[in-house]
Amino acid sequence: MTQDSTSRRRTAEQLISVGRADELPPGSMKEAIHLGRSIVVANIEGTYVAFQNSCLHYGVKLSDGTLDGDVVTCRWHQWRYCPLTGEVLAEESPYETLTTFTVHVRDGELLAEREPKTRIRPRQECK
Secondary structure (H helix, E strand, O other), X not given: OOHHHHHHHHHHHOEEEEEEHHHOOOOEEXXXXXXXXXXXXXXXXXXXXXXXXXXXXXXXXXXXXXXXXXXXXOOOOOOEEEOOOOEEOOOOOOEEEXXXXXXXXXXXXXXXXXXXXXXXXXXXXXX
């Protein structure tokens, strides 16, 4: 087995199918399952991203919210997030980031990495 095929196999083992690119036009998002957990997969102007499907405020599904450009807004209390960076845009949030996953496109299939790109991180206290 060559190094290239070993590298591809390892990479394939680290990726999880979360849908098809042709089912997710620019400006849209949908719920998917990632290792038994609900996530959101979004197409932001041709860039595919994935992120946790629960608002950090009350846990409402972000897939039921709205996507406007690169901002997702929770339908319940309008907390806002940037899924490209994981940044929490709600100033009142005790968190800086939500969990996001890198998404690859291979032969039209959307593949999310197993390991998060960003994780939920609390805001640093001002001193």
